[in-house]
Amino acid sequence: xxxxxxxxxxxxxxxxxxxxxxxxxxxxxxxxxxxxxxxxxxxxxxxxxxxxxxxxxxxxxxxxxxxxxxxxxxxxxxxxxxxxxxxxxxxxxxxxxxxxxxxxxxxxxxxxxxxxxxxxxxxxxxxxxxxxxxxxxxxxxxxxxxxxxxxxxxxxxxxxxxxxxxxxxxxxxxxxxxxxxxxxxxxxxxxxxxxxxxxxxxxxxxxxxxxxxxxxxxxxxxxxxxxxxxxxxxxxxxxxxxxxxxxxxxxxxxxxxxxxxxxxxxxxxxxxxxxxxxxxxxxxxxxxxxxxxxxxxxxxxxxxxxxxxxxxxxxxxxxxxxxxxxxxxxxxxxx
Amino acid sequence: xxxxxxxxxxxxxxxxxxxxxxxxxxxxxxxxxxxxxxxxxxxxxxxxxxxxxxxxxxxxxxxxxxxxxxxxxxxxxxxxxxxxxxxxxxxxxxxxxxxxxxxxxxxxxxxxxxxxxxxxxxxxxxxxxxxxxxxxxxxxxxxxxxxxxxxxxxxxxxxxxxxxxxxxxxxxxxxxxxxxxxxxxxxxxxxxxxxxxxxxxxxxxxxxxxxxxxxxxxxxxxxxxxxxxxxxxxxxxxxxxxxxxxxxxxxxxxxxxxxxxxxxxxxxxxxxxxxxxxxxxxxxxxxxxxxxxxxxxxxxxxxxxxxxxxxxxxxxxxxxxxxxxxxxxxxxxxx
DNA sequence: TTGTAAGCGTTATCAG
DNA sequence: CTGATAACGCTTACAA
Numbered sequence: 001x002x003x004x005x006x007x008x009x010x011x012x013x014x015x016x017x018x019x020x021x022x023x024x025x026x027x028x029x030x031x032x033x034x035x036x037x038x039x040x041x042x043x044x045x046x047x048x049x050x051x052x053x054x055x056x057x058x059x060x061x062x063x064x065x066x067x068x069x070x071x072x073x074x075x076x077x078x079x080x081x082x083x084x085x086x087x088x089x090x091x092x093x094x095x096x097x098x099x100x101x102x103x104x105x106x107x108x109x110x111x112x113x114x115x116x117x118x119x120x121x122x123x124x125x126x127x128x129x130x131x132x133x134x135x136x137x138x139x140x141x142x143x144x145x146x147x148x149x150x151x152x153x154x155x156x157x158x159x160x161x162x163x164x165x166x167x168x169x170x171x172x173x174x175x176x177x178x179x180x181x182x183x184x185x186x187x188x189x190x191x192x193x194x195x196x197x198x199x200x201x202x203x204x205x206x207x208x209x210x211x212x213x214x215x216x217x218x219x220x221x222x223x224x225x226x227x228x229x230x231x232x233x234x235x236x237x238x239x240x241x242x243x244x245x246x247x248x249x250x251x252x253x254x255x256x257x258x259x260x261x262x263x264x265x266x267x268x269x270x271x272x273x274x275x276x277x278x279x280x281x282x283x284x285x286x287x288x289x290x291x292x293x294x295x296x297x298x299x300x301x302x303x304x305x306x307x308x309x310x311x312x313x314x315x316x317x318x319x320x321x322x323x324x325x326x327x328x329x330x331x332x333x334x335x
Numbered sequence: 336x337x338x339x340x341x342x343x344x345x346x347x348x349x350x351x352x353x354x355x356x357x358x359x360x361x362x363x364x365x366x367x368x369x370x371x372x373x374x375x376x377x378x379x380x381x382x383x384x385x386x387x388x389x390x391x392x393x394x395x396x397x398x399x400x401x402x403x404x405x406x407x408x409x410x411x412x413x414x415x416x417x418x419x420x421x422x423x424x425x426x427x428x429x430x431x432x433x434x435x436x437x438x439x440x441x442x443x444x445x446x447x448x449x450x451x452x453x454x455x456x457x458x459x460x461x462x463x464x465x466x467x468x469x470x471x472x473x474x475x476x477x478x479x480x481x482x483x484x485x486x487x488x489x490x491x492x493x494x495x496x497x498x499x500x501x502x503x504x505x506x507x508x509x510x511x512x513x514x515x516x517x518x519x520x521x522x523x524x525x526x527x528x529x530x531x532x533x534x535x536x537x538x539x540x541x542x543x544x545x546x547x548x549x550x551x552x553x554x555x556x557x558x559x560x561x562x563x564x565x566x567x568x569x570x571x572x573x574x575x576x577x578x579x580x581x582x583x584x585x586x587x588x589x590x591x592x593x594x595x596x597x598x599x600x601x602x603x604x605x606x607x608x609x610x611x612x613x614x615x616x617x618x619x620x621x622x623x624x625x626x627x628x629x630x631x632x633x634x635x636x637x638x639x640x641x642x643x644x645x646x647x648x649x650x651x652x653x654x655x656x657x658x659x660x661x662x663x664x665x666x667x668x669x670x
Numbered sequence: 671t672t673g674t675a676a677g678c679g680t681t682a683t684c685a686g
Numbered sequence: 687c688t689g690a691t692a693a694c695g696c697t698t699a700c701a702a
Contacts, residue, residue, distance in 0.1 A: 257614070
């Protein structure tokens with residue numbers, strides 16, 4: 001920048017003011033400076049600026065790429081909204097483990113992102129303290145209500161309990177008595193909620209809860225498949241399955257294919273999480289669709305609002321997923 | 336940091352050296368410093384460090400989220416590899432437009448990412464000069480050979496021409512004489528290559544090239560659908576379609592559904608780009624699968640190598656996609 | 671309307 | 687084995 005200043009015959013501060021339009025400059029001075037900038041192909045150093053101003057114009061996104069079936073969509077949606085607001089997006093994968101989460105947040109904090117959007121795993125006191133101490137605006141996404149302390153942060157998520165119950169009831173209503181559940185990774189609050197929803201769905205359908213019917217899909221398609229293998233070997237195997245999320249659905253389907261079981265003829269299926277193409281391929285999945293883009297958009301809006309007005313009380317937004325009634329449940333439809 | 340130094344009764348430079356393990360420290364001094372750090376919950380300021388060291392331990396990824404059907408996968412794969420190497424990932428969307436690309440690169444340059452991975456759009460001289468002048472290691476991904484000047488950079492991509500021709504020939508071999516092509520967005524070099532591949536496939540099957548049979552899917556599912564509408568209204572409509580990428584495939588399928596045409600019974604389809612679940616749903620797509628993860632992994636490897644050894648000659652890696660023969664092409668299979 | 675100079679929090683050089 | 691000090695490139699009072 002000094003070179004530019006020199007070349008334009010002005011001081012560094014003038015150059016700075018020209019670049020940032022931060023005070024009146026004589027038109028001809030401005031022209032000279034601009035010319036010098038162009039001539040030298042000068043671009044200002046964002047790092048130095050950040051050090052001076054204390055702001056990076058960067059938002060950190062901490063979430064698990066593997067555990068979140070919508071990783072790509074969420075990243076894309078958030079990136080889009082943030083770019084529009086003049087921010088860049090820095091990624092940090094939590095892997096949905098305690099250490100991973102800690103590493104991710106530490107990294108973002110060290111890199112001084114202006115704010116953080118995160119899908120919390122445990123969000124232990126240690127991390128919370130840091131976030132609060134540095135007062136880094138933070139919004140929680142996806143998992144919003146695992147622990148009471150999380151309430152201190154803004155959050156957007158989806159209703160999980162009743163919507164999962166609905167997936168179960170739908171099958172029960174159509175005569176299924178042995179309904180299995182392939183659960184996503186333990187330790188994640190949405191998993192807990194969906195499992196609870198499964199039980200509630202059973203109860204309200206006057207069906208007993210049989211722990212054997214719950215398969216642990218852990219964090220991937222393969223474990224989901226293995227869980228299905230086990231369910232099918234039961235002496236009284238399920239006639240219908242509920243998938244805990246996107247990946248569970250794929251894992252289940254792969255396993256069923258291996259067993260040469262057709263959906264819904266041989267076994268029915270309803271799933272948490274929809275696919276954009278679900279309408280186009282058979283079996284057309286009956287699924288609970290999360291409003292992913294809306295979640296991302298709300299997260300960003302809340303973040304920007306909080307940065308503008310830090311003293312706001314924490315806000316929790318819970319979105320309703322929508323039930324997509326298609327064919328994999330195996331029941332006749334009226335439409 | 337000064338506070339930590341004070342509390343530990345040492346100088347700032349000692350604290351720095353303790354943190355970075357950059358010189359021998361008396362064990363007890365180290366212990367005191369570490370204690371002070373822990374007590375104060377101190378974490379170093381990455382911005383200040385970057386300013387001083389000239390390195391950000393951040394890699395920029397510039398690509399279009401909408402145009403690249405694999406955006407999520409690529410981001411995830413790259414993020415994973417980079418994290419393992421101690422880098423963070425900063426995103427910048429090019430939108431596959433000239434201005435967008437310029438903005439994205441400028442932004443990454445300003446933010447001083449240590450290197451850049453990008454899916455180039457035009458990569459005009461202006462940008463190339465900047466990258467070279469700043470000597471920011473850069474690797475091109477996905478589109479690797481549009482313009483001769485790109486050869487100055489490292490690049491990984493996929494063979495497009497012959498593989499698209501194969502998609503066409505496969506249909507021709509099985510008796511189709513009117514084969515339509517729904518092309519992805521113009522102006523992207525892979526699109527050009529695939530279109531060329533389409534023509535070559537036709538020629539080698541002794542079929543004439545009829546411009547009417549080429550639909551412009553532009554950058555999305557909707558235009559792809561509209562293109563299909565037009566193709567179907569032709570006096571001599573296609574009996575088979577080739578999709579230019581993931582999004583085109585979905586757009587095509589949506590349109591065909593609207594027209595109540597079944598795949599492959601009423602119209603055959605082969606597609607560029609596979610889906611991980613393609614095996615599990617019908618119609619099971621016959622598709623050309625790109626080795627996405629491998630591309631990402633090679634990109635990162637090349638980048639790290641170049642950062643270590645800048646004088647290396649530019650390397651171009653062209654990967655072969657693999658043909659997944661399934662049902663949507665409508666021909667009998669031997670397996 | 672413009673310039674001077676301090677300082678952001680590190681690291682690296684040079685001394686001790 | 688440890689400390690003082692300059693410098694990284696910018697912004698922003700304060701002064702002119």
